[in-house]
Amino acid sequence: MKNFWLLLFSFVALSCSTNKSADTASSQNSTPDSLANSGAITYSNPVLPGDYADPSVVRVGNDYWATATSSEWAPLYPILHSTNLVDWETVGHVFPEKGPDWADTHFWAPEITYDKGKYYIYYTAKKKGGNLCVGVASASQPTGPYTDHGPLVCQEVGSIDAFPIRDEKGDLYMVWKEDGNSQRQPTPIWGQRLNEERTALVGERFELFRNDPKTWEGGLVEGPFILKRGDYYYTFYSGDACCGRGCTYGVGVARSKTLRGPWEKYASNPILKQNATWKCAGHGSVVTDAQGRDFYLYHAYKTDDFVYPGRQGLLDEITWSKDGWPRFAQNAPSATAAAPLNQNAPDVWDIADEFNQNALSSGWQWPVNQKPNYQLKTEQNGKLTIKASPETIGTVLAQRTLTGDYTTTALLDKTSLSGGTTAGLAAIGDNNNAVGLSLNNRELILWSVKENKFITLDKAPVPQENNVQLRLMARQGDKLQFAWSTNGTTWNEMNKGKAIDASYLPPWDRGVRTGLTAKGPTTTSATFDWFKVENAD
Incomplete structure (x- = not known):
């Protein structure tokens, strides 16, 4: 009689905490000992162990739904579910049988959103006989089935990393990156109106900002996520080399009072850098819980395992200081932190x-x-x-x-x-x-x-x-x-x-x-x- 576990995934529970004060610019993690002594339930990064690059998350009611890059592994774009942001289960895929008819490879950077009763997955893929494009699929339920609406933009050097946003008037826009770095060119972040059917971009496109090669951003900016908070739109974005042994990725932020700008990049960028445990952090999305706390789900390489498991999914809380800019504790990924809903999964990785x-x-x-x-x-x-x-x-x-x-x-x-x-x-x-x-x-x-x-x-x-x-x-x-x-x-x-x-x-x-x-x-x-x-x- 065989007695092995049925397929199980879950994530290690250790300890640390985040000072959630919005009135200080020096929020830091408490020591693991202090959390242990307080009796707080903790989680340990990664919350998505293994290859979950470019993770995206949305909250609908008490449920959190996430997805991530598939690259060349099918089924495409996992749909993951959680009720506490740290315990995730794969419950489906956007394309469970085969990819969209118009694309063949490079299934990257999905962004999951919920708008007016429907779920949308904006994704990147290489067009058959062409370059990288941004497409979108929709469903009435987060687990699908999803209907593909085809590519929305296919620029000559490639288009990737889409994010939808409604402006102050309620009009729908799509923001994305022109993949100029693939041709040693600049990488503008563009915006353009998107029709409500999500079948076409309309009107004139406009530039939010682009990479400054003389700064930490190096050859690119990408992976935009826009959050409206108070009087400002905040774009969390990633810069420099994302992947592989030579990666130098980090996370920056820019803000503007209107979607069209002008956009001001934070003088203290990058706000998320590497430390002794994690490197090349970036390309994530922000989710706000029922208590109004903001969390960033993103990827990074673990320094000891490095490229072999791939870019793993991490979670960290965002705090806001008096000057209106976001912060991460110690400006780097946390090892452990207080569990957002005081819940965690058992420590089973096998x-x-x-x-x-x-x-x-x-x-x-x-x-x-x-x-x-x-x-x-x-x-x-x-x-x-x-x-x-x-x-x-x-x-x-x-x-x-x-x-x-x-x-x-x-x-x-x-x-x-x-x-x-x-x-x-x-x-x-x-x-x-x-x-x-x-x-x-x-x-x-x-x-x-x-x-x-x-x-x-x-x-x-x-x-x-x-x-x-x-x-x-x-x-x-x-x-x-x-x-x-x-x-x-x-x-x-x-x-x-x-x-x-x-x-x-x-x-x-x-x-x-x-x-x-x-x-x-x-x-x-x-x-x-x-x-x-x-x-x-």
Whole structure:
């Protein structure tokens, strides 16, 4: 009898607090000890562990709804739900089956909003045969189904990071970034009227502001979120390099009494910078709770795991000083803070699936436009059968990695393999970059794919037993060791136990996934009995 947890996600609970006074410019986090002594319930960042770049959140009543970048992993744009801002559950996707007909890749930067009884997702995607565009989809319920309204703006150098806002007259506008940095050009933030049907921009566009390369903003400003507070509109925005090992991201703010400006950038920008734990913070959205407190949901890289889990979702409270500008405690991401609603989730980060439900859990992903053909068999404690494909790494079903140190294990039924099918588990950067351990009817194969080139690293005779467990151990994100077992106790190391350098895996805009693969003719398949990921403390 298998006894693993069903698929679970939740987030670590530690301690710290935020001084919420709006009358001081020096709001700071209390020490963890002081919070512990006060008996306050706390949460720890990240609240969205793993690859949740460019998160966006909206409150409707007592519910919080969020989404985030999907990049090249489907299903596209997760819909997440919470009632306390720190305990999140994936409850659907904007495009659960396939992407919008007009787009093919780069599914970035969604912005979720609620207006006059409908939910809208403004998103970025690359147009087929063209460049980056801003599109929008709508639904009467936050979980969908969503109707796509097509692209709204497609500039020559690309258009990204849309945000809708109503002005002081109640007229609807859309604000977005012209992606000039992709061509070594400036990056204006534009605004333009948007019709109520969300099908077209109307009237003349106008510029809010653009990057100043002589300041911390460097080559770009992007990710605008506009908040109306008192007499001012406040635009929270990000500047400089967003992603990858060379990232230098930060958050700034500008304000204006009218949407059309003039906009004044805060003299003390950036208001959110890196610290010893988190770096390259940026591209988030502001949500106001029922008590009137403002919180910023945004992404950052953890300094020790860095690019391997990707840009993770963090939450911090915004305080306001006498001069009318927003502040973050210590101008940097918090490690821990008082839970907004004095609630938190249990500390469970491990993932496990016995495939004994009628549908795959919401955490599973696959490469865009390559939805796998699979079947779940709930009898006999559950099995997952995946149809193979002849792609370089085969059919892929994967999960986000949540840390740089994890162990993935899966049980494969060897008798399900036929016709040259090779199946197993892997760490996956994208379709062209992966490292894995697979087996067929003849042998175990340790392999790597780098820039779409398949290389065999090691081989071993296939065991006589029908059930074979495969194990991947990752340390520091890029040191991978593989082994196999027929009983789960005695493990046989591949590559003489030496770690494989997988530092090349993550593309610049996403984290590593870990999951199952099946390679071979499309008429063949592979059957897995269970899958689990255990994260190191």
